[in-house]
Amino acid sequence: xxxxxxxxxxxAERARVQLAKPFLREAVPRATDIAVRxxxxxxAGHDYDGLRELGREIRARTMADLEDAxxxxxxxxxxxxxxxxxxxxxxxxxxHIRRICxxxxxxxxxxxxxxxxxxxxxxxxxxxxxxxxxxxxxxxYVVQLDGDRPSHIIAPIIHKTRAEVRETLSRxxxxxxxxxxxxxxxxxxxxxxxxxxDADVGISGANFGVAETGTIVLVTNEGNxxxxxxxxxxxxxxxxxxxxxxxxxxxxxxxxxxxxxxTGQLITSYVSMLSGPRGEGEPDGPxxxxxxxxxxxxxxxxxxxxxxxxxxxxxxACQNVCPVYRQVGGHAYGWVYGGPIGAVLTPLFLGTEAGxxxxxxxxxxxxxxxxxxxxxxxxxxxxxxxxxxxxxxxAPWRERLAAELWAWAWSSPRRYRVVTRxxxxxxxxxxxxxxxSSLGPLGRWARGRxxxxxxxxxxxxxxxxxx
Amino acid sequence: xxxxxGGADTTRGGHLPDTVALFPTCLGDLVMPDTxxxxxxxxxxxxxxxxxxxxxxCCGQPAFNAGFHPHARRVARVSVRALAQTTGPIxxxxxxxxxxxxxxxVGLFAGDRDAELARQVAGRVVEFSAVLATHLxxxxxxxxxxxxxxxxxxxxxxxxxLRLSGEPRAVLGCVRDLELVPLASADRCCGFGGTxxxxxxxxxxxxxxxxxxDARSRGVDVLISADPGCLMQLGGRxxxxxxxxxxxxxxxxxxxxxxx
Numbered sequence: 001x002x003x004x005x006x007x008x009x010x011x012a013e014r015a016r017v018q019l020a021k022p023f024l025r026e027a028v029p030r031a032t033d034i035a036v037r038x039x040x041x042x043x044a045g046h047d048y049d050g051l052r053e054l055g056r057e058i059r060a061r062t063m064a065d066l067e068d069a070x071x072x073x074x075x076x077x078x079x080x081x082x083x084x085x086x087x088x089x090x091x092x093x094x095x096h097i098r099r100i101c102x103x104x105x106x107x108x109x110x111x112x113x114x115x116x117x118x119x120x121x122x123x124x125x126x127x128x129x130x131x132x133x134x135x136x137x138x139x140x141y142v143v144q145l146d147g148d149r150p151s152h153i154i155a156p157i158i159h160k161t162r163a164e165v166r167e168t169l170s171r172x173x174x175x176x177x178x179x180x181x182x183x184x185x186x187x188x189x190x191x192x193x194x195x196x197x198d199a200d201v202g203i204s205g206a207n208f209g210v211a212e213t214g215t216i217v218l219v220t221n222e223g224n225x226x227x228x229x230x231x232x233x234x235x236x237x238x239x240x241x242x243x244x245x246x247x248x249x250x251x252x253x254x255x256x257x258x259x260x261x262x263t264g265q266l267i268t269s270y271v272s273m274l275s276g277p278r279g280e281g282e283p284d285g286p287x288x289x290x291x292x293x294x295x296x297x298x299x300x301x302x303x304x305x306x307x308x309x310x311x312x313x314x315x316x317a318c319q320n321v322c323p324v325y326r327q328v329g330g331h332a333y334g335w336v337y338g339g340p341i342g343a344v345l346t347p348l349f350l351g352t353e354a355g356x357x358x359x360x361x362x363x364x365x366x367x368x369x370x371x372x373x374x375x376x377x378x379x380x381x382x383x384x385x386x387x388x389x390x391x392x393x394x395a396p397w398r399e400r401l402a403a404e405l406w407a408w409a410w411s412s413p414r415r416y417r418v419v420t421r422x423x424x425x426x427x428x429x430x431x432x433x434x435x436x437s438s439l440g441p442l443g444r445w446a447r448g449r450x451x452x453x454x455x456x457x458x459x460x461x462x463x464x465x466x467x
Numbered sequence: 468x469x470x471x472x473g474g475a476d477t478t479r480g481g482h483l484p485d486t487v488a489l490f491p492t493c494l495g496d497l498v499m500p501d502t503x504x505x506x507x508x509x510x511x512x513x514x515x516x517x518x519x520x521x522x523x524x525c526c527g528q529p530a531f532n533a534g535f536h537p538h539a540r541r542v543a544r545v546s547v548r549a550l551a552q553t554t555g556p557i558x559x560x561x562x563x564x565x566x567x568x569x570x571x572x573v574g575l576f577a578g579d580r581d582a583e584l585a586r587q588v589a590g591r592v593v594e595f596s597a598v599l600a601t602h603l604x605x606x607x608x609x610x611x612x613x614x615x616x617x618x619x620x621x622x623x624x625x626x627x628x629l630r631l632s633g634e635p636r637a638v639l640g641c642v643r644d645l646e647l648v649p650l651a652s653a654d655r656c657c658g659f660g661g662t663x664x665x666x667x668x669x670x671x672x673x674x675x676x677x678x679x680x681d682a683r684s685r686g687v688d689v690l691i692s693a694d695p696g697c698l699m700q701l702g703g704r705x706x707x708x709x710x711x712x713x714x715x716x717x718x719x720x721x722x723x724x725x726x727x
Contacts, residue, residue: 015670019669025677323674361663362660362663363623383534388534410525441665444665448675450703450707455500459497459519
């Protein structure tokens, strides 16, 4: 996608496009319901809520002294023979990675699924440098082949049908592949096997960075993460600075939280703990390992009312339970992160010019708060973003005028009664004449719903009330 | 939230009925006055001396959720001051308004001249079905009956901010011949969300459809909720499509079941 959907369209426009895809509204609820059901079933009998509270404490404690944790992590990584690079923003992170590729004479790159690399739009930059880049997570591979974007943090092609996947892979194969999930997977596996063998550089994200041991932790189910980080000569891990956790003991809490909340698994098929390049006498592993620590707007949130959003471990659970997300999918949110976490992160990372609308795109149901494995108060953060938008004068004049009129009428019992009596009459007449669609917000309500007709005798006019 | 137990046993002497204030909320007042009357009668049957609140308008939730705090405060102030003139628990037949009042008024009025008043009033707020749930014995004795199949829709804020889910179901359990079927989507948002419903009508309606489809697939005749906002959304959608189920407030169901 060359143009930025976030600035060239509104959420409503993007949502309309997604709502027109019947498959999406079937597949997304089905897949997300399975993840939530598995979480509930597999963790039944475990004190999952107790674990969430421990997780919240770990994240809060770490963020309270993030610089200290990062210094410890950096020292430990360096002691493990890992090169550490600091990137203030997306451009700096891209530059570090491009330079490492250049200096190691790389021509081929394989990638592990990583939202951080999506965030910095890494692939186009590498391709522009003449590198051959291959996404190796099956879903991300299909996304890449289609020139698409992932629409879910954990399940990037949740929005695609199997037929669409088959079509894409058949194009690559140059022949019609059978309509069978395991055969399609086999085809992709063979293709990707070649990519692993030939790659010079493997690029991953980092689910966690353990400070005390200098360990990058990757949680995957397909095994591609292990291939990408052990077969190529160079491994580069791009890690958001907030993904640091202090100790291995903390990891024992965070691991079941991310796998449980993410995919409903007690543990994923692969958990890679990477603590340095190939050592002397070791048979495999990369010759060099780099960690790029990405700020890109994160430090600016420290000490603000939004600090808790840094607790996020990118599990996707809030997307799974979000009633808006399940209707419109991730692409409606316009950038990398969809669902409740995207509605909070996008304006905070990109500024309210681009992402300011997203906090409005929530019914504030609070389901995200209840599922979040580290108890981020997303509902409160959405409210705070809405409030800041108004306080900064960024709300459109129509909204401000509506709020003024409403507050004027509703803040005096006498005005309230007079205005609603007149307004009620108007609505009844307009409704009878079928003219509702011309009544502003009521007209928007009338798209698909009947307008509740105001009662001729409201409760306050019924009998003498003696209070 | 404070629990109340009305003096239903006045016949045994000595105990005068507890006084409660009934706050109709603006939606209840303007759009569903009959439902508020049903709630009033139900509370009366439970032996409570019900005093409808005069002079209040709205809890301020629409503006509060849209980020307009000064406007929300201006409106809520009228209601806070009116409610401060009442005594006893303040019963609210609207889950999300009860949540707004008991959970957000203190913050909304922090540092304001009415902060203390708002705190006191907020501490007296109780949701309607939670009050009835403390009088199940009375409801049982009334031989209520409503033949049909029902689903219950949890109001998001009533469920997640007040943690009330068993209470309305227990109340409905007192209605004979009413088969209450569990809905897979019971705790999923109906798509109302205040300004959200007019800002993104297509998404909002799609959310309502998903809920109504679930209710239909379970053969539900009536979808019950304790929140006028959800009722307006789901009822408005069902009416527009000319399809089942009927969508009504729990107080109205009790009224139809014979609690008059």
